[in-house]
Amino acid sequence: MAGDWLPAGESADIEPRRGVRRCVEGREVALFRTGEGELLVVDNACPHRGGALFEGLVTGRTVVCPLHGWGIDLGSGRAVPPEEGGVATHAVREHEGQVEVRLAKSVKDPTEER
Amino acid sequence: MKQAERLVVVGNGMAALACLEKLIEWAPQAFAITVYGEEPYPNYDRVRLPAALAEGLAPEELILNPLGWYRAHDVDLRLGVRASAIDRDARVVEGSDRSRTPYDRLILATGSRPILLPLPGIDKDGVYSFRTLDDCERLRVGAERSARAVVVGGGLLGLEAAAGLRRLGLEVTVVHLLDGLMERQLDLPGSRYLERALAAQGIRILLGRTAAALLGNGRVEALALADGEVLPAELVVMAVGIRPDRELAQRAGLACRRGVVVDDRMGTSDPRVYALGECAEHRGICYGMVKPLYQQARVLAARLAEVAVPAYLGSRVSSRLKVSGIKVFSAGQHLEAAGDQVVRFEDAGRNVYKKLILREGRLLGAVLVGDDSEAADLDDLIENGQPVSLAGPLAGPSRAAQASAGCSESPDTVICGCNGVSRRAILEAVEAHRLTTRADVARITGASRACGGCGPQVDALLRLTVEQAGPAGRPLCACTHLTRQEVLAAIRGRRPQSVPGVMRDLRWSGDGCSACRPALAYFLTLCWPQHPGDLGASRHVNERVHANIQKDGTYSVVPRIYGGVTTPGALIRLAQVAERFEVPLLKITGGQRLALLGVRKRDLPAVWAALAMPSGFAYAKAVRTVKTCVGSAYCRFGTRDSLDLGIRLERAFEGLWMPAKVKMGVAGCPRNCAESLIKDVGLLGTERGWQIQVGGNGGTEVRQAELLASVEGNEEVVELVGAFLQLYREQADYGERTSRWCSRLGIEEIRRRVVEDVSNRRALLARLEPALSSRVDPWRERVQGLRTRESGVRREYERPPSVPGMVDGETVGSEAAF
Numbered sequence: 001m002a003g004d005w006l007p008a009g010e011s012a013d014i015e016p017r018r019g020v021r022r023c024v025e026g027r028e029v030a031l032f033r034t035g036e037g038e039l040l041v042v043d044n045a046c047p048h049r050g051g052a053l054f055e056g057l058v059t060g061r062t063v064v065c066p067l068h069g070w071g072i073d074l075g076s077g078r079a080v081p082p083e084e085g086g087v088a089t090h091a092v093r094e095h096e097g098q099v100e101v102r103l104a105k106s107v108k109d110p111t112e113e114r
Numbered sequence: 115m116k117q118a119e120r121l122v123v124v125g126n127g128m129a130a131l132a133c134l135e136k137l138i139e140w141a142p143q144a145f146a147i148t149v150y151g152e153e154p155y156p157n158y159d160r161v162r163l164p165a166a167l168a169e170g171l172a173p174e175e176l177i178l179n180p181l182g183w184y185r186a187h188d189v190d191l192r193l194g195v196r197a198s199a200i201d202r203d204a205r206v207v208e209g210s211d212r213s214r215t216p217y218d219r220l221i222l223a224t225g226s227r228p229i230l231l232p233l234p235g236i237d238k239d240g241v242y243s244f245r246t247l248d249d250c251e252r253l254r255v256g257a258e259r260s261a262r263a264v265v266v267g268g269g270l271l272g273l274e275a276a277a278g279l280r281r282l283g284l285e286v287t288v289v290h291l292l293d294g295l296m297e298r299q300l301d302l303p304g305s306r307y308l309e310r311a312l313a314a315q316g317i318r319i320l321l322g323r324t325a326a327a328l329l330g331n332g333r334v335e336a337l338a339l340a341d342g343e344v345l346p347a348e349l350v351v352m353a354v355g356i357r358p359d360r361e362l363a364q365r366a367g368l369a370c371r372r373g374v375v376v377d378d379r380m381g382t383s384d385p386r387v388y389a390l391g392e393c394a395e396h397r398g399i400c401y402g403m404v405k406p407l408y409q410q411a412r413v414l415a416a417r418l419a420e421v422a423v424p425a426y427l428g429s430r431v432s433s434r435l436k437v438s439g440i441k442v443f444s445a446g447q448h449l450e451a452a453g454d455q456v457v458r459f460e461d462a463g464r465n466v467y468k469k470l471i472l473r474e475g476r477l478l479g480a481v482l483v484g485d486d487s488e489a490a491d492l493d494d495l496i497e498n499g500q501p502v503s504l505a506g507p508l509a510g511p512s513r514a515a516q517a518s519a520g521c522s523e524s525p526d527t528v529i530c531g532c533n534g535v536s537r538r539a540i541l542e543a544v545e546a547h548r549l550t551t552r553a554d555v556a557r558i559t560g561a562s563r564a565c566g567g568c569g570p571q572v573d574a575l576l577r578l579t580v581e582q583a584g585p586a587g588r589p590l591c592a593c594t595h596l597t598r599q600e601v602l603a604a605i606r607g608r609r610p611q612s613v614p615g616v617m618r619d620l621r622w623s624g625d626g627c628s629a630c631r632p633a634l635a636y637f638l639t640l641c642w643p644q645h646p647g648d649l650g651a652s653r654h655v656n657e658r659v660h661a662n663i664q665k666d667g668t669y670s671v672v673p674r675i676y677g678g679v680t681t682p683g684a685l686i687r688l689a690q691v692a693e694r695f696e697v698p699l700l701k702i703t704g705g706q707r708l709a710l711l712g713v714r715k716r717d718l719p720a721v722w723a724a725l726a727m728p729s730g731f732a733y734a735k736a737v738r739t740v741k742t743c744v745g746s747a748y749c750r751f752g753t754r755d756s757l758d759l760g761i762r763l764e765r766a767f768e769g770l771w772m773p774a775k776v777k778m779g780v781a782g783c784p785r786n787c788a789e790s791l792i793k794d795v796g797l798l799g800t801e802r803g804w805q806i807q808v809g810g811n812g813g814t815e816v817r818q819a820e821l822l823a824s825v826e827g828n829e830e831v832v833e834l835v836g837a838f839l840q841l842y843r844e845q846a847d848y849g850e851r852t853s854r855w856c857s858r859l860g861i862e863e864i865r866r867r868v869v870e871d872v873s874n875r876r877a878l879l880a881r882l883e884p885a886l887s888s889r890v891d892p893w894r895e896r897v898q899g900l901r902t903r904e905s906g907v908r909r910e911y912e913r914p915p916s917v918p919g920m921v922d923g924e925t926v927g928s929e930a931a932f
């Protein structure tokens with residue numbers, strides 16, 4: 001059974017092409033809104049060396065990590081080649097100005113689950 | 115316009131589509147085209163199946179002609195429908211969906227089928243062939259459930275399957291009938307080198323062995339060899355060869371031997387029926403590579419479009435082993451005949467084997483294992499058969515290195531063997547379409563699109579053209595075809611707007627990238643200094659937050675200390691702030707100022723307010739420090755007052771956005787205690803005044819500055835430095851420091867525009883003025899923003915709000931960050 005939906009702040013706090021940092025049930029996640037308004041949520045630590053992804057540059061559905069420039073595909077959580085590895089992604093929804101997140105069970109990064 | 119002829123194509127593969135693309139180009143609308151495709155996919159790149167297996171590429175990544183292509187060219191694609199019969203009298207093709215499609219002309223491009231040995235147990239689960247995308251998907255699923263795999267067949271295909279499975283972590287054994295691997299491309303010694311390389315990857319090779327039966331109930335559990343040995347395996351790949359798919363043609367009474375027999379213009383025994391690709395047999399040869407089918411496609415398309423093109427006389431093929439990471443290349447004749455001259459080069463240490471076969475001074479064939487850097491060069495020599503001296507081709511690495519860099523070769527050297535794309539064709543396409551990436555070159559010229567073997571050479575050519583054209587000539591980045599100048603002119607020509615607004619107006623592809631988004635933000639500040647707008651989302655975090663992000667998510671704070679001169683009060687405030695906010699590291703920097711490192715993001719505004727000092731821009735593409743020496747104020751050798759000028763320069767140009775960081779130094783005499791000669795702008799005091807040196811760099815590429823001008827007083831220094839900086843702001847590439855820009859533009863040209871051409875200098879200063887007058891201290895601006903509860907500033911710096919019900923509004927993880 002998937003986890004339940006947890007509150008994660010206000011929709012208005014997340015501007016287009018920006019990320020914010022939230023702690024949901026002890027888990028540090030980064031919430032992003034793309035230029036088109038789509039919300040995407042991943043674990044906040046970059047697979048490379050734990051960089052704070054929410055501070056990264058959002059281009060399309062990718063975030064560029066602020067520390068050493070790895071690209072992370074926010075849809076799949078996978079690092080953009082040639083880098084390898086990735087972060088877990090989480091389900092997210094918006095309703096009447098409130099954001100809710102459903103945490104993925106796995107902690108591992110998606111490329112290992114294949 | 116005569117009524118369109120009805121053209122039916124059986125086979126939706128690489129040969130069919132290569133022909134249709136050319137035909138539609140040469141004779142658009144001349145044919146009403148119907149294509150029968152048995153596989154459930156539009157045309158995809160079969161050549162990259164081994165890469166798909168090894169790297170888990172999704173089917174979409176291999177598609178060459180998406181469904182939209184067929185619609186756009188009104189091709190009636192019958193996807194997943196097999197052509198079951200051809201009635202040549204009624205000139206009708208029957209489909210497995212019981213459709214009947216009449217034709218005026220018919221093309222057969224049915225390719226080949228993998229040969230499945232009629233072994234007992236061949237139909238058990240876990241036995242695969244390796245021909246189609248579905249094979250590849252099934253193999254990937256099978257590999258996940260298996261630990262050991264056996265590949266029957268040690269040819270090119272079998273070895274690429276083995277390498278792919280090995281990459282997926284399986285134990286792999288290859289069983290080969292003959293005594294040497296890839297016997298159609300390598301000689302025996304070459305095979306030994308390849309065997310060693312494969313063994314080094316943990317792939318086991320069994321030569322001269324015959325597969326006898328597949329054992330296991332329901333699912334395969336082992337492969338039994340004829341000599342009784344049993345190889346346990348949960349996955350078996352049959353890669354013993356392919357057979358041209360001539361069955362449909364044969365039943366329709368067309369002349370066939372091993373394949374469908376075609377003439378030099380791809381015609382079959384029926385004047386209205388043609389054939390090409392792997393199903394066709396031309397002058398007794400059935401080819402199994404893409405290069406021949408592209409050549410055949412061109413000849414057949416020309417015939418149908420009534421375009422004059424030389425007849426097809428056959429292809430000289432070369433092949434590479436992909437995926438395995440082992441460099442193997444073979445071209446032309448690989449086995450010497452009596453009387454041939456043979457040149458052999460072996461280096462057991464590096465496991466490299468090279469062999470050339472010559473006859474009457476011409477190169478007939480080449481076999482390379484372990485080092486294929488001379489592949490294109492040798493392929494070229496074989497293709498045009500020019501006389502070759504024995505020493506030439508193997509003269510040594512230098513020639514090969516040159517060859518691979520593609521710079522000294524003749525323009526007609528073929529770089530991409532699969533599509534026959536020459537060096538000249540690539541360079542012309544790069545020039546005409548301003549291409550910057552290998553993917554662009556592949557899309558436009560086809561080079562490296564098929565097997566990718568020539569990818570490195572395409573990259574080398576790209577680097578070559580980029581350097582020659584210089585940054586001004588090439589597009590800003592992969593998201594646009596516009597050059598830097600064109601983007602800047604477009605921004606200046608419009609009203610001030612946001613980065614997304616610019617991307618929309620200039621029809622950017624996608625949402626920009628980490629190269630162009632910050633560049634566009636900078637261009638907007640350059641063209642519209644009084645209308646900053648919210649550029650935060652396109653800035654690197656440091657320039658958005660106005661502090662340097664540290665590895666743990668904290669930040670460093672480096673306030674201005676003009677010319678490195680400070681006061682007791684300032685030092686006391688710095689010390690108190692460091693204590694009050696428990697700053698973990700307080701350090702004197704190489705830029706003659708003090709840095710507080712490890713500050714929590716939520717403390718930044720409070721630290722700035724307590725310091726009451728402007729930001730030192732230690733994080734920004736802007737003026738960073740103006741280092742000074744003691745100068746004539748106190749120093750016994752001081753000829754000029756470097757402190758006074760240094761402080762004045764820092765106040766004059768602080769906070770001005772630049773293409774890259776700018777560092778200055780002011781030394782009061784030629785002893786140069788402020789290291790002025792490795793600064794972007796360096797001043798040296800002399801008896802008669804100041805030397806202004808520019809374009810120095812003390813970082814990764816140390817460069818000595820060059821003399822811009824010698825002037826009398828401080829006024830002239832500030833004026834010339836201002837004009838120089840404005841020219842740099844307008845002309846340099848984003849991210850290009852003055853050192854590289856000066857060496858590119860040349861100090862004479864800069865001197866001409868900044869010093870000698872007085873009216874141009876005035877114009878530069880006039881354009882600098884609005885930027886200077888609209889500067890604001892970002893720290894004070896943000897401290898005020900917080901006081902007035904401005905939402906943007908609160909969202910950036912305040913601790914995330916704890917929302918009712920959110921279990922832990924507080925943040926954990928790198929607590930230090932918050």
Ligand code: SRM
Binds near residue numbers: 701702705707810
């Ligand atoms: C603090 C300081 C080291 C120190 O303790 O002295 C420093 C710290 C950093 N330098 Fe530096 N540089 C510092 C003086 C220098 C100097 C010496 C100087 O300025 O006189 C140089 C060589 C001179 C030069 O640049 O021409 C220098 C050459 C670099 C370079 C290489 C630049 C180049 O063009 O080759 C980088 C990389 C870059 O800028 O992309 C760099 C990048 C950095 C960054 C910003 C790395 C980053 O992007 O995060 C460092 C931030 C550390 C942190 O975690 O906050 N730092 N850096 C110095 C700050 C000076 C100041 O007061 O602003």
Ligand SMILES: Cc1cc2nc3c(=O)[nH]c(=O)nc-3n(C[C@H](O)[C@H](O)[C@H](O)COP(=O)(O)OP(=O)(O)OC[C@H]3O[C@@H](n4cnc5c(N)ncnc54)[C@H](O)[C@@H]3O)c2cc1C
Binds near residue numbers: 150152162390434
């Ligand atoms: C794993 C692998 C790796 C390869 N690597 C290389 C390489 O590195 N370099 C190289 O040059 N070549 C390589 N090749 C060979 C290259 O892919 C083929 O030469 C090329 O695909 C042949 O194109 P074709 O159109 O003649 O046949 P195909 O690509 O096989 O296309 C024929 C299509 O017609 C369909 N078809 C057949 N009969 C019917 C029917 N009756 N009705 C409807 N549809 C039908 C088939 O399903 C198939 O989709 C490789 C091939 C494989 C399998």
Ligand code: SF4
């Ligand atoms: S030299 Fe390297 S490690 Fe040291 S401060 Fe500069 S960038 Fe950081």
Ligand code: FES
Binds near residue numbers: 046047049065066070
């Ligand atoms: S930590 Fe993200 S790129 Fe290095």
